[in-house]
Amino acid sequence: MFKKNPELLEQRDYLRKDEIRTTNGMSYAKMTQLSELNEIDMVISQKGNKTKYLVNKRSYNDALDSMKYLITKKEAALMLGIQKDSVPKLIAAGLLKTYRKSSSRFELLSHTEVKQLMDECRGKVVDTRDIKGLRLHDALITYSVNGLSIAKINHFTREGLLNPLTDNENGNFTQNYYIEDELTKCIEIIKKEKQLAVGYFLKDVMAILKISEKKAWKWIEAGILVPDQVVILKDGRNRYLFAKSTIDSLVIKKNTSNTA
DNA sequence: TGTGCTGATTGAACCCTTAA
DNA sequence: TTAAGGGTTCAATCAGCACA
Numbered sequence: 001m002f003k004k005n006p007e008l009l010e011q012r013d014y015l016r017k018d019e020i021r022t023t024n025g026m027s028y029a030k031m032t033q034l035s036e037l038n039e040i041d042m043v044i045s046q047k048g049n050k051t052k053y054l055v056n057k058r059s060y061n062d063a064l065d066s067m068k069y070l071i072t073k074k075e076a077a078l079m080l081g082i083q084k085d086s087v088p089k090l091i092a093a094g095l096l097k098t099y100r101k102s103s104s105r106f107e108l109l110s111h112t113e114v115k116q117l118m119d120e121c122r123g124k125v126v127d128t129r130d131i132k133g134l135r136l137h138d139a140l141i142t143y144s145v146n147g148l149s150i151a152k153i154n155h156f157t158r159e160g161l162l163n164p165l166t167d168n169e170n171g172n173f174t175q176n177y178y179i180e181d182e183l184t185k186c187i188e189i190i191k192k193e194k195q196l197a198v199g200y201f202l203k204d205v206m207a208i209l210k211i212s213e214k215k216a217w218k219w220i221e222a223g224i225l226v227p228d229q230v231v232i233l234k235d236g237r238n239r240y241l242f243a244k245s246t247i248d249s250l251v252i253k254k255n256t257s258n259t260a
Numbered sequence: 261t262g263t264g265c266t267g268a269t270t271g272a273a274c275c276c277t278t279a280a
Numbered sequence: 281t282t283a284a285g286g287g288t289t290c291a292a293t294c295a296g297c298a299c300a
Contacts, residue, residue, distance in 0.1 A: 083273055144271040145293040
């Protein structure tokens with residue numbers, strides 16, 4: 001009945017407890033706690049041996065609207081569809097703020113802000129047949145080595161560089177699919193940012209200067225190409241890092257000697 | 261010059277321990 | 281009891297190096 005007439009869903013006065021848990025990540029314990037504090041109006045409906053817990057929609061929405069309603073990182077993770085370990089990463093990236101309550105020893109988050117982040121980063125709802133791309137977790141497994149993180153995915157989504165798709169209008173990050181072409185472009189941005197901050201690797205330098213590996217080593221030995229940082233790996237190998245400015249000046253030198 | 265090998269690296273997920 | 285924190289695992293790519 002609700003599938004045929006979705007507007008009937010909106011008209012309901014009461015929501016099921018399990019419905020609230022899956023759509024908003026609120027734990028059953030939290031609902032009981034809010035009910036005891038009279039923050040939400042929860043009624044028990046008994047039919048035979050089946051017990052139903054129903055929450056008044058208006059009281060629930062009022063409780064959510066209030067900034068008083070703070071949630072733990074675990075609840076935020078449930079709401080976003082990510083692991084609890086990822087929540088601090090979103091906080092560190094400035095995508096979520098934490099609050100302190102005298103009654104709690106834990107850092108808490110605003111339910112409103114978590115919901116807002118999810119709404120901003122939820123994929124565009126399309127038909128299941130039109131879904132393409134990688135799930136959030138698969139994208140992270142594939143591209144974590146390139147510096148892609150859950151925080152970066154959210155940043156890029158907010159900036160419009162990533163346009164995820166979903167077939168669930170109330171879905172969370174696990175239901176988002178990311179287009180591979182868009183992910184590749186974001187990886188390029190991350191790489192450029194890293195090169196600016198950390199520097200170029202020898203392979204990057206070879207490509208920029210258009211020289212072979214042999215020539216690169218000759219230049220290093222001759223002191224023409226001087227690494228700005230040498231990281232000695234555990235197995236004795238060296239990892240060379242060249243600052244962007246070092247390579248830029250070499251490119252200029254190479255170009256002027258070519259034109260002369 | 262090209263190719264293949266090895267170990268490092270990355271970050272989320274997972275699992276276990278700790279602390280209040 | 282439960283959230284947080286720390287260590288480990290997983291899957292993938294990359295850089296350095298050796299060698300044909």
